[in-house]
Amino acid sequence: MATQDVSPHIPNEHAELSLLDRVWQNGRGIFGWLSVTTHHAIGMRYIVTAFVMLLLGGIEALLVRIQLAHSNNTFLGPDRYNEIFTTHGTTMMFLFAVPVMEGMAIYLVPMMCGTRNVAFPRLNAFGYWLYLGGCLFLYWGVFTNAAPDMGWFAYPPLSGPQFTPGKRTDIWAQMITFTEVSALCVATELIATIFKMRAPRMSLNRIPLFVWSILVQSFMTIFAMPAIVIASSYLLSDRTVATHFVNPAEGGDPILYQHVFWFFGHPEVYIIFIPALGFVSAIVTAHSRRAIVGYPAMVLSLIANGFIAFGLWVHHMFATGLPQIGEAYFTASSMMIAVTSGIQIFCWLATLWSGKVRLTTALHFVYGFLVIFVLGGLTGVVLASVPLDLQVHDTFFVVAHFHYVLIGGALFPLFGALYHWYPKMTGRMMSERLGKINFWFLFIGFNLTFFPMHILGLHGMPRRVYTYGPEMGWDNLNLLATIGAFIIAIGGILFLVNVFWSRRHGRIAGNNPWEADSLEWAAASPPKNYNFEFLPVATSRYPLWVAPESEPASLSKAKTQPDRAVVTGLRNDRREVLVTTLMDAEPHHRYVLPGSSIWPFITAICVSIGFIGSVFNPWYIISGSIISGLALLGWFWPRKLLELEP
Amino acid sequence: MKRLWFALAALAYSAAAQQQSALNPAGPQSGRIAGLWWFFFYLLGAIFIIVMLIMLRTLMRGHRNAEENQPLENHERAQTRETRLRSIVTVSSVVTVVLLFILLVASISIGKANADLGASGKPMIIQVIGNQWWWQFSYLNDDPSQVLTTANEIHIPIGKTVLIQGQSNDVIHSFWVPNLHGKRDLIPSRVTTEYIRADRPGIYRGQCAEFCGLQHAHMAFYIVAEPEDKFKAWMQAQLQPAVAPATPALAQGQQNFLNYACVYCHQIRGTTASGTNGPDLTHFGSRRTIAAGTLPNTPGNLGGWIVNPQSIKPGNHMATIAVKPDDLQPMIQYLESLK
Amino acid sequence: MELAPKTLDVSHLEPFDISSQAPLWWGQVLIACIEGTMFCLLIAAFLYTRLRVDVWPLPGDQFPHLTLPTLALIPLILSAVGSFIASEGAKRNDRSRMIFGLTLNLVLAAIFFAMRIVEWHSLNFNWKADIQGSYVWAFLGLHSFDVVGDLVFTLVLIFCVVSGRYGEKQRLGVHVDSVVWYFLVAIWIPIYLAIYWGPKLLESQ
Numbered sequence A: 001m002a003t004q005d006v007s008p009h010i011p012n013e014h015a016e017l018s019l020l021d022r023v024w025q026n027g028r029g030i031f032g033w034l035s036v037t038t039h040h041a042i043g044m045r046y047i048v049t050a051f052v053m054l055l056l057g058g059i060e061a062l063l064v065r066i067q068l069a070h071s072n073n074t075f076l077g078p079d080r081y082n083e084i085f086t087t088h089g090t091t092m093m094f095l096f097a098v099p100v101m102e103g104m105a106i107y108l109v110p111m112m113c114g115t116r117n118v119a120f121p122r123l124n125a126f127g128y129w130l131y132l133g134g135c136l137f138l139y140w141g142v143f144t145n146a147a148p149d150m151g152w153f154a155y156p157p158l159s160g161p162q163f164t165p166g167k168r169t170d171i172w173a174q175m176i177t178f179t180e181v182s183a184l185c186v187a188t189e190l191i192a193t194i195f196k197m198r199a200p201r202m203s204l205n206r207i208p209l210f211v212w213s214i215l216v217q218s219f220m221t222i223f224a225m226p227a228i229v230i231a232s233s234y235l236l237s238d239r240t241v242a243t244h245f246v247n248p249a250e251g252g253d254p255i256l257y258q259h260v261f262w263f264f265g266h267p268e269v270y271i272i273f274i275p276a277l278g279f280v281s282a283i284v285t286a287h288s289r290r291a292i293v294g295y296p297a298m299v300l301s302l303i304a305n306g307f308i309a310f311g312l313w314v315h316h317m318f319a320t321g322l323p324q325i326g327e328a329y330f331t332a333s334s335m336m337i338a339v340t341s342g343i344q345i346f347c348w349l350a351t352l353w354s355g356k357v358r359l360t361t362a363l364h365f366v367y368g369f370l371v372i373f374v375l376g377g378l379t380g381v382v383l384a385s386v387p388l389d390l391q392v393h394d395t396f397f398v399v400a401h402f403h404y405v406l407i408g409g410a411l412f413p414l415f416g417a418l419y420h421w422y423p424k425m426t427g428r429m430m431s432e433r434l435g436k437i438n439f440w441f442l443f444i445g446f447n448l449t450f451f452p453m454h455i456l457g458l459h460g461m462p463r464r465v466y467t468y469g470p471e472m473g474w475d476n477l478n479l480l481a482t483i484g485a486f487i488i489a490i491g492g493i494l495f496l497v498n499v500f501w502s503r504r505h506g507r508i509a510g511n512n513p514w515e516a517d518s519l520e521w522a523a524a525s526p527p528k529n530y531n532f533e534f535l536p537v538a539t540s541r542y543p544l545w546v547a548p549e550s551e552p553a554s555l556s557k558a559k560t561q562p563d564r565a566v567v568t569g570l571r572n573d574r575r576e577v578l579v580t581t582l583m584d585a586e587p588h589h590r591y592v593l594p595g596s597s598i599w600p601f602i603t604a605i606c607v608s609i610g611f612i613g614s615v616f617n618p619w620y621i622i623s624g625s626i627i628s629g630l631a632l633l634g635w636f637w638p639r640k641l642l643e644l645e646p
Numbered sequence B: 001m002k003r004l005w006f007a008l009a010a011l012a013y014s015a016a017a018q019q020q021s022a023l024n025p026a027g028p029q030s031g032r033i034a035g036l037w038w039f040f041f042y043l044l045g046a047i048f049i050i051v052m053l054i055m056l057r058t059l060m061r062g063h064r065n066a067e068e069n070q071p072l073e074n075h076e077r078a079q080t081r082e083t084r085l086r087s088i089v090t091v092s093s094v095v096t097v098v099l100l101f102i103l104l105v106a107s108i109s110i111g112k113a114n115a116d117l118g119a120s121g122k123p124m125i126i127q128v129i130g131n132q133w134w135w136q137f138s139y140l141n142d143d144p145s146q147v148l149t150t151a152n153e154i155h156i157p158i159g160k161t162v163l164i165q166g167q168s169n170d171v172i173h174s175f176w177v178p179n180l181h182g183k184r185d186l187i188p189s190r191v192t193t194e195y196i197r198a199d200r201p202g203i204y205r206g207q208c209a210e211f212c213g214l215q216h217a218h219m220a221f222y223i224v225a226e227p228e229d230k231f232k233a234w235m236q237a238q239l240q241p242a243v244a245p246a247t248p249a250l251a252q253g254q255q256n257f258l259n260y261a262c263v264y265c266h267q268i269r270g271t272t273a274s275g276t277n278g279p280d281l282t283h284f285g286s287r288r289t290i291a292a293g294t295l296p297n298t299p300g301n302l303g304g305w306i307v308n309p310q311s312i313k314p315g316n317h318m319a320t321i322a323v324k325p326d327d328l329q330p331m332i333q334y335l336e337s338l339k
Numbered sequence C: 001m002e003l004a005p006k007t008l009d010v011s012h013l014e015p016f017d018i019s020s021q022a023p024l025w026w027g028q029v030l031i032a033c034i035e036g037t038m039f040c041l042l043i044a045a046f047l048y049t050r051l052r053v054d055v056w057p058l059p060g061d062q063f064p065h066l067t068l069p070t071l072a073l074i075p076l077i078l079s080a081v082g083s084f085i086a087s088e089g090a091k092r093n094d095r096s097r098m099i100f101g102l103t104l105n106l107v108l109a110a111i112f113f114a115m116r117i118v119e120w121h122s123l124n125f126n127w128k129a130d131i132q133g134s135y136v137w138a139f140l141g142l143h144s145f146d147v148v149g150d151l152v153f154t155l156v157l158i159f160c161v162v163s164g165r166y167g168e169k170q171r172l173g174v175h176v177d178s179v180v181w182y183f184l185v186a187i188w189i190p191i192y193l194a195i196y197w198g199p200k201l202l203e204s205q
């Protein structure tokens, strides 16, 4: 399918536009709000909800830090402390970090792919409602004195019916079910979108690196989440219907739970981290105004990262005692992942080295990421060594490692990404001055908080202790960490201030304030519900930059391209998009997306009744399935039949 | 601000004073691990510094590139620069692989050396059973009369290899004495093992390292490493049943102990108290701490503990027994006399 | 270099497609991947558990019987033919073929399911008995849940096609339904081997 050299025949441009506006309009009122299926709205809901969770998780972190500020502190008792650190870890991992990445992906991927919505818009809405259900369920537990208290990986037998009676663990396990179903919905629809709905001619070697990272992340979700489905069902069924999956007294095995959990848990941390790599690539490209060095190497290491991540879960279990050959294998595979991470770091450095760097706030966060993540990655290599891990496992050294990689490796890129894409999302720029102050607070506060933890760990401070004696000599470093945590909190407040202030007073952004390369910058800021009046054609890997058609080796001078090739001939009187082929993205057929619908919401309510009820009475599994089935029937009921004529 | 400097100064100081530190080794295994740590530390530190220096250079260079604002470069020059950058990335990646290989070999060989510690000779076997939130230790022996069961504190002879045989009665715990070796989990329905050896006399603190519920923070123990002859003497003393009360007051104390519910949970060999839900108290007076490292073992602390264990270690599994004030003093004296 | 405005006209393309090019087909395949991974992990966990003990079945349990579940494989595998016919019918918009295929699928699957219920009923242990009970019941329960769900869906599709309330979407639904059913048939075979044969073959002397 060749593009033709004729100017687009656009009959009565304004009539067409208002037709698109009308067809893609969201409903009004509360009912309309509940029926929304456009990806910006859903993505934004994910992001906002996730930030509320970050706030709650952050407040919990501050409580933890206050309790640990000095020895024999009695600010929180052991029970409260255990609830709070568990809720902190759970919130941050399941309700903040994964969903926020999903939200960003839902928001950006359709635009970057040059299409109008995700492949299954109603599934998308359904996924969001379930995620929200999970948040509400967990925090309902927190506020009714039923917060989980057995750590974010809930090892049995401690999490079993014998040692934690009550509903705390059940709420945790069922909250997992909510988020895992939601994550699976998102992964499915994003893969389908990326595979089948890319702009014409966006062949595999032209996919933006962020979209690649989301593709890899979604596949990891697909293959990792089933393991946590099993792990949480083990717990739940052992606790509610007296099965014996992990009950050592009846032939079950607690170590099996650990294997299953970490088979999920390790990929999980890369599910959080890999989209962040995508953010960094996008920011580096746009703000150093040059093509990324080694695009194929970047793509291959993303994919390799995804694969290797499934082969090293046992490094979380070295202390359970493994055969030596197993130790050697899992050390080797854990270290291998340093190679793929290293390649990406080197490629970014090479890009920055030769680019025309513009030191924006977004790029500040990328530099912050480089410092913190490299250090955290290197301590990861320390942990991968079995003899060293036996010493520092379950100490604050590990706590330091994973905050370095989670906050440095995922949160800093996320902040950078928000500074980068905020103009797209709102139409206004964020304040750069406040942004840089924001950055320095976070950067200094972060290192003050978490660097001392390495030393604490080496000096024998175990994690998850609610207090310690003065004779241990851990007081000063802990105090330092607590002070740091409050500096981070100030940084967080500054960020929020910037977001709200810029919403009203920020400079008007225009479509492409950074002169960036990828297709989302071709849409209006903020984007229309349908993203593009005419779907774009991806004429190169950097479609908004002027470039020769053969992939350019260097694009050191980036100039945004005013007249781009576009798709015509889609019907605007219904939500039509273009389906393209997997490899070369040649147009294949047209596809009508469903519009707004209340059914995802209703179905989510029915499913939630089943999930929540089953914590209290197993029969809810049956009745929940039945009402959910009925709701699905309503969802899929053939109402308006598709007309046959094209 | 002053406290901040204080804290920074403490960084340097605190390394030495640690009684529970991986960097203050007292045995061959922790020694090797500490060596491995410093090897990793210097090598990875060097990598970190190099990467950071390059990063800082990009800050300056990238800025300069932007400033210069050259016109579009010619395609060929760009092409050669691109190739050069790519080969630098390739070379760095190869160097990464090589360095990682070195680290891998180093850590595998240290791991193997540590595991081989018990390969020669017949080690002394100590069975460790984790309980929420205290430790039971048994010195195993083919001769049943030589089997010693005690709690929360053990002695080992220096220079002798000890096999730790770990089990758990309830949830997963982890046996860890950083000055001697890394940790090993104690898992219900399994037996895990680890060899340790102390080469330097001393008192080493260990702490449970796997989250095990409410009082995970207060599940510590002590290992006293001492020369062989001192150890033998200690062992002989511990194998004896509890000393008979020497004074009427102590006899009264014993009687009180036996009269209260204490006997359902605690054993004192040589008396009728034979419970096993709590730590063995036969030689309680010889121990350094009360309740798995929670309090120093002083009569005052002991009184506090007996009267209200839940206020000291909330959630622990010792029942609160209403001991009459008059009965308490003799009981404390008696327990403290059990050397 | 200036690029002239270009357009790519797509108005001649089909407005829908019933094949593996449809996004929905991909969605369904991905869901099969999710469930398949889950079942495979569960099978691995089951065999791991089996290998940890010397005696199996645990004292008091019998082995599940072999005859009926083995016979039940016949209607199950044949029912996939029904799905195939239906999906071919859907592609060609051949109503009678769709009805025939779907009904064949439904009937054979129902026979299979009835045989499973009978066999299930004859087990002398439940999920609370011990670890074998927990796993066998979990496998049967999860797979049955999926099977029942798909049967209901098939029933709805039959209703749509028979009543004439169908268009491309429903035809695509028939096609995709066949993907689901192939998956449920295919995944049952390893589960069958695992519950009925695996523990036997892994007998430790």
Ligand code: HEA
Pocket: A269, A270, A272, A273, A315, A316, A334, A335, A337, A338, A341, A342, A343, A345, A373, A374, A375, A376, A377, A378, A379, A380, A381, A383, A384, A385, A389, A392, A393, A394, A398, A401, A402, A405, A406, A409, A410, B047, B051, B095, B096, B097, B099, B100
């Ligand atoms: C974003 C999340 C994230 C990321 C990216 C990583 C990255 C890595 N992690 Fe981490 N990890 C966690 C999140 C993450 N981790 C969490 C949450 C836990 C704890 C869970 C819990 O217990 O609660 C954990 C725990 C954890 C453990 C278990 C510790 C224990 O409990 O005892 C181990 C052990 O091997 C480990 C290893 C690694 C390694 C080798 C990497 C590597 O991928 C790092 C690779 C990167 C680099 C090495 C830096 C860049 C490379 C170069 C500059 C090249 C040159 C380098 C060399 C030559 C070495 N991690």
Ligand code: HEA
Pocket: A054, A055, A057, A058, A059, A061, A062, A064, A065, A085, A086, A088, A089, A090, A092, A093, A097, A150, A151, A152, A153, A399, A403, A406, A407, A411, A449, A463, A464, A465, A485, A488, A489, A490, A492, A493, A496
């Ligand atoms: C993405 C994941 C993530 C993030 C971002 C964080 C962020 C933080 N974490 Fe977290 N942490 C985990 C994941 C994460 N953590 C996990 C998985 C565990 C293990 C749990 C377990 O063992 O089970 C853990 C455990 C953990 C511990 C160990 C507890 C223990 O073992 O006993 C500690 C202790 O200091 C800690 C501290 C902090 C601090 C100070 C922050 C700070 O960075 C937080 C700063 C953020 C805010 C403060 C919110 C933002 C602020 C605003 C928006 C302003 C408004 C708010 C206020 C003014 C209050 N965390």
Ligand code: CUA
Pocket: B130, B131, B133, B172, B173, B174, B208, B209, B210, B211, B212, B213, B215, B216, B217, B219
């Ligand atoms: Cu025992 Cu922690």
Ligand SMILES: [Cu+2]
Pocket: A265, A266, A269, A312, A313, A315, A316
């Ligand atoms: Cu890991």
